[in-house]
Amino acid sequence: MDIVVCVKRVPLTEEVDLVIDEQKKGIKKDQLAFVLNDWDNYAIEEAILLKEKHGGTVTAITVGNEDDEEVLRRSLAMGADRAVRIEVGDTSRFDSFGISKMLSRVVKDLPFDLVFTGVLADDDYCGMVGMMMAEQLGIDHANMVTAIEIEDGKARTTSELEGGLGEVSLIELPALLAIQTGINEPRYVSILGIRKAAKKELKIMDLSDLGIPDEELSPRAIIDEVYLPPETEGAQILAGDPDKIASDFVEILTKKGVME
Amino acid sequence: MSELFVIVEHRLGEIREITFEMLWKAGELAQEHSHTVTAILLGHEVNPIAESISDRADKIIIFDDERLKNFNADIYKEAIAGLIEESKPTLTLIGNTSWGMELAPCLAVRAGLPLATDCIDIMFKDDKIIAQRQMYSGKIFSNVSFASSAGYILTIRSGVFSKDRIGDRQAEIVKKDFPLKDVPLKKDFIEFVETAAGDIDITQAELLVSVGRGIGEEENIPLVKELAEALNGVVSCSRPIVDKNWLPKYLQVGTSGKSVSPKVYIAVGISGAFQHLAGISGAGTIIAINKDPKAPIFRTADYGIVDDLFKILPVLKDKVLETKKG
DSSP: OOEEEEOOEEEOOTTSOOOBOTTSSSBOOTTOOEEEOHHHHHHHHHHHHHHHHHOOOEEEEEESOGGGHHHHHHHHHHTOSEEEEEEOSOGGGSOHHHHHHHHHHHHHTSOOSEEEEESOOTTTOOOOHHHHHHHHHTOEEEEEEEEEEEETTEEEEEEEETTTEEEEEEEESSEEEEEOTTSSOOOOOOHHHHHHGGGSEEEEEEHHHHTOOGGGGSOSEEEEEEEOOOOOOOOEEOOSSHHHHHHHHHHHHHHTTOOO | OOEEEEEOOEETTEEOHHHHHHHHHHHHHHHHHTOEEEEEEEESSOHHHHHHTTTTOSEEEEEEOGGGSSOOHHHHHHHHHHHHHHHOOSEEEEEOSHHHHHHHHHHHHHHTOOEEEEESEEEEETTEEEEEEEEGGGTEEEEEEEOOOSOEEEEEOTTSSOOSOOSOOOOEEEEEOOTTTTOOOSEEEEEEEESOOOSOOGGGOSEEEEEOGGGOSGGGHHHHHHHHHHTTOEEEEOHHHHHTTSSOGGGBBSTTSBOOOOSEEEEESOOOOHHHHTTSTTOSEEEEEESOTTOTHHHHOSEEEESOHHHHHHHHHHHHHHHHHO
8 A cells, every 4th residue: 555645834823923924925934833734644644554554655745845844754753654845946936736736746656546635734724735636646536534444445435524424435546535633643753753764765856857837837826915804893801810800701601691 | 797606515405505605605796797696506306406596596507317316526527517618607616615625626627727715705806806715724814816717616615605595586497418427436425424423412502611722631621621510511622622532523513513502602722713613603602711812713702811721710610619609
């Protein structure tokens, strides 16, 4: 079972004040910490679990600069066998369509039974690279996958639907599966583990290696402007010392009739 | 004048609310810009579904075939790509649902059209189409425009548009022969399974104390349980807590969990991802407790407490117990 997993490095934005950049096309990232996209962490873990059960290889791929290699090293430390970074300079020149084309081009030349992506990336929330790749590669697919069993050369998958329903399908391989969070419990990675994994192969390719003409990568969807959410009335904030806050809290609950 | 396509989403014989919401937005845009609304309905024995939207579209194109009984993104993609080629609609709207998120990117590549996902508004500006989206968990908004194209595909977030009927329409029903009767399927539908069954029904609770990622560690969950017990309320949670296996799936509030409607909903350490907010739109009063004053939950909540959970939760619990005693 050879599995390719597409991963992305994203900024941590929870409990952080985000500042819009001068061009109003994105946010200032120099003060932010970066991590492996949560969905991709589950995707890597799932690939490694399948490899442990069925044998084969796991390859992690990302599009990005040298800093983005951090998520590849992490993937290698978790148990991936090799990694590929596609160097394109400034990634913000490309949209999801362009990124999917590059990834598909590289995946095409690798042996694979399964390709995994995360359902979404925690930064732009687009969630389209995976399924675009499936179409470009001409393979079948499933979205929001929360369980995978391999049986007789097919994948039995459960996809998460709205309202607590799962959809079970049987899919021919090769296939692309977009992995949902919660499918497994991603393993812990130590600093030492990451250092040890430095010996594993990390291949760097650039756009000329891919041989995709520039015009085929030009963005179809363009961010005109980013801005802070429009002001709303918002919540009435309970202020004061903890005792005052607690009194107000109880008063609200009493008024709403849930203190009996 | 051009057509606006809306792809009808339905499941187990029932139309999904996102379909009404897309028809509302398409109807509004059609009124303002003299377009027409065409609903695309794929399925088997779907006449009742067509009837339920017959006053919301100008045309309903139906593919009715045994093979369309269950959703299959590949088949939908091929059939819709054919219609797009034929009619060249300005917009094709698809729900940003589990199924829609699978279909739309495949269709965009197949039909060679630009795509924006998870849109919360659509504007026509000097012949250009602008899609409004959110990034970074709703902390940033963006306006997306497109390279010039014959048409555009947008997926629409659930719950942002009205479910009402807009304008006065009477749909012409066009039944088409399903063109893909013999194409082999690479994906077989097996069954639907219930993933959120359990002993406690949070949809019936009058008071929910709901815990999210902000709780930090599993060993802190009792802090929330104690507050819920003091209040005779029920504990629920957001998705990250279920992903980490700290609480069972049947306690999850949100799109992929349950929609709840308690009198009071206390959100503890929940940042307020839209998937979560979609599950609490029926709550009477929302009280959010979060350390981050910029957390999107405060935009939706009625009352907020901006404080360290570990400090404030025990104080709230003690005050509740003291009040009940006295």
